[in-house]
Amino acid sequence: MEQNRRDFLKVYALFGASLVLPDHLMAFAGTNQRYKIAVIDLMILKRQKLSAFELTKEIGADGLELDMGGLGNRDTFDSKLSDSVTRQEFLSKAKELNLEICSLAMTGFYAQSFATRPTYQQMVGDCLTTCQQMGVKVAFLPLGVQGDLVKNPELRPAIVERLKVVGKMAKKAGVVVGIETALNATEEVKLLKEIGSKNIQIYFNFSNPLKDGRDLISELKILGKKRICQIHCTDEDGVWLENNKRLNMYKVKEALDNMGWKGWLVIERSRDASLSPRAVKENFGANTTFMKKVFQ
Numbered sequence: 545m546e547q548n549r550r551d552f553l554k555v556y557a558l559f560g561a562s563l564v565l566p567d568h569l570m571a572f573a574g575t576n577q578r579y580k581i582a583v584i585d586l587m588i589l590k591r592q593k594l595s596a597f598e599l600t601k602e603i604g605a606d607g608l609e610l611d612m613g614g615l616g617n618r619d620t621f622d623s624k625l626s627d628s629v630t631r632q633e634f635l636s637k638a639k640e641l642n643l644e645i646c647s648l649a650m651t652g653f654y655a656q657s658f659a660t661r662p663t664y665q666q667m668v669g670d671c672l673t674t675c676q677q678m679g680v681k682v683a684f685l686p687l688g689v690q691g692d693l694v695k696n697p698e699l700r701p702a703i704v705e706r707l708k709v710v711g712k713m714a715k716k717a718g719v720v721v722g723i724e725t726a727l728n729a730t731e732e733v734k735l736l737k738e739i740g741s742k743n744i745q746i747y748f749n750f751s752n753p754l755k756d757g758r759d760l761i762s763e764l765k766i767l768g769k770k771r772i773c774q775i776h777c778t779d780e781d782g783v784w785l786e787n788n789k790r791l792n793m794y795k796v797k798e799a800l801d802n803m804g805w806k807g808w809l810v811i812e813r814s815r816d817a818s819l820s821p822r823a824v825k826e827n828f829g830a831n832t833t834f835m836k837k838v839f840q
Contacts, residue, residue: 578806579839582607582646597637607644615652619663646808647682657690659699672717686724694726711741722747722773729766745773769805778812786834
């Protein structure tokens with residue numbers, strides 16, 4: 545009888561929570577999830593396509609990182625999300641499928657120079673505005689090949705000054721801009737202190753320390769929970785995350801737990817080399833299943 549009473553109270557508590565929780569939180573009601581798993585529309589071959597949400601649901605992820613579109617030689621991103629009708633379609637589809645948009649990505653800066661492009665404020669500003677319009681709290685800004693501060697240290701003053709400007713813009717918008725650099729964690733801490741904005745943080749990518757032979761766990765600890773806004777939980781392509789011998793995800797979780805970090809783990813790559821790059825469901829489905837097994 546006592547066991548039945550406890551079971552009844554648990555069900556009653558969950559039912560009561562369902563009456564007050566918003567729809568987008570119901571997926572986590574009673575599960576107390578500190579980690580959520582997402583995929584990227586660009587990497588699942590659905591860049592700025594509404595069907596990315598259906599595919600994300602099939603893959604089994606909790607959310608999606610949307611890309612702002614191509615950049616090239618334009619003044620700003622080629623973004624469909626600047627259209628109010630399209631934005632609403634995306635938001636409605638996310639709600640319908642009980643998915644979240646965890647971040648907006650400015651991947652155009654992987655190949656383009658954040659340090660020299662004259663309209664960088666317009667570019668970043670358009671992303672921040674879209675974040676506000678869609679209720680997204682994190683924007684991803686990779687410094688990319690042309691902004692590699694290890695190979696091009698002479699760019700540091702320009703990048704720091706521009707990130708100071710972006711920090712002020714992000715603060716006004718209520719958004720955190722997560723940057724990805726080629727620096728090690730100690731140097732990233734120095735860079736963030738130089739920028740001096742709480743709205744500029746690190747969007748950590750597991751593959752960066754791994755491919756440079758640095759200790760991933762140490763890098764996480766050096767940065768700490770307050771400097772990491774989101775994580776690309778990925779390595780270079782070759783094998784799935786569960787088969788990756790140099791990336792022990794259980795130790796990663798232990799480190800993040802001990803740091804007190806919580807948030808979105810976004811799967812970017814780690815595709816199996818024996819499969820076609822277009823085998824999206826197989827690659828990202830396997831990685832999502834494994835990440836949920838470890839972190840949820």
